[in-house]
Amino acid sequence: AEEVQSDITRVLVTEEQIQAKLDEIAAQVTADYDGKELLLVGVLKGAVMVMADFARALPTHMTMDWMAVSSYGTGTRSSGVVQIRKDLDTDLHGKHVLIVEDIIDSGLTLSWLLTNFASRGAASVEVFALFRKPDAAKVEVDCRYIGFDIPNEFVVGYGLDYAEKYRNLRDVAILAPHVYS
Numbered sequence: 001a002e003e004v005q006s007d008i009t010r011v012l013v014t015e016e017q018i019q020a021k022l023d024e025i026a027a028q029v030t031a032d033y034d035g036k037e038l039l040l041v042g043v044l045k046g047a048v049m050v051m052a053d054f055a056r057a058l059p060t061h062m063t064m065d066w067m068a069v070s071s072y073g074t075g076t077r078s079s080g081v082v083q084i085r086k087d088l089d090t091d092l093h094g095k096h097v098l099i100v101e102d103i104i105d106s107g108l109t110l111s112w113l114l115t116n117f118a119s120r121g122a123a124s125v126e127v128f129a130l131f132r133k134p135d136a137a138k139v140e141v142d143c144r145y146i147g148f149d150i151p152n153e154f155v156v157g158y159g160l161d162y163a164e165k166y167r168n169l170r171d172v173a174i175l176a177p178h179v180y181s
């Protein structure tokens with residue numbers, strides 16, 4: 001198979017920087033949720049890598065669940081209209097929910113999810129997004145924990161895909177234009 005690395009212009013955030021940030025945020029979350037029952041909700045598929053590493057950076061008990069959503073839209077542009085492809089298995093009543101996302105781009109996915117979760121009776125709902133593109137925001141998302149603010153470039157790796165590929169890259173990197181132009 002063809003090497004992933006040849007499609008990369010440059011690395012934006014290294015695997016080491018990601019792991020250090022996850023340790024830092026895990027320490028904050030551990031302090032903030034002291035004595036509370038924490039449920040991590042990962043958003044498939046992009047959040048798979050951050051969920052796996054973040055959950056293992058936590059020294060505390062937690063439970064884990066997943067949602068799969070897809071946004072209706074033309075091509076690569078998200079419309080903000082979201083469909084649930086796989087719902088939670090967990091009843092959120094009384095739970096302290098921390099949604100784990102790889103990236104906030106336009107903010108439409110998380111904005112919709114937060115509205116959806118608001119009616120499910122959780123004790124609290126907060127967001128941890130490893131990356132955020134401030135210049136791409138269409139709606140503001142109230143996000144408690146942010147890993148890195150990054151420029152509005154086409155980034156892939158560590159769960160982030162282009163046409164479902166590059167999720168397995170260990171670093172987060174800028175995709176070379178020859179791939180999509």
Ligand code: PRP
Nearest residue numbers: 044045046078103104105106107108109
């Ligand atoms: C990506 C990413 C976020 C969302 C962010 O998911 O993983 O979930 O887009 O974009 P937004 O802020 O503009 O809504 P995608 O819909 O590509 O699905 P995936 O996680 O399976 O890649």
Ligand code: MN
Nearest residue numbers: 043044045046
């Ligand atoms: Mn996603």
Ligand code: MG
Nearest residue numbers: 046160161162
């Ligand atoms: Mg995607």
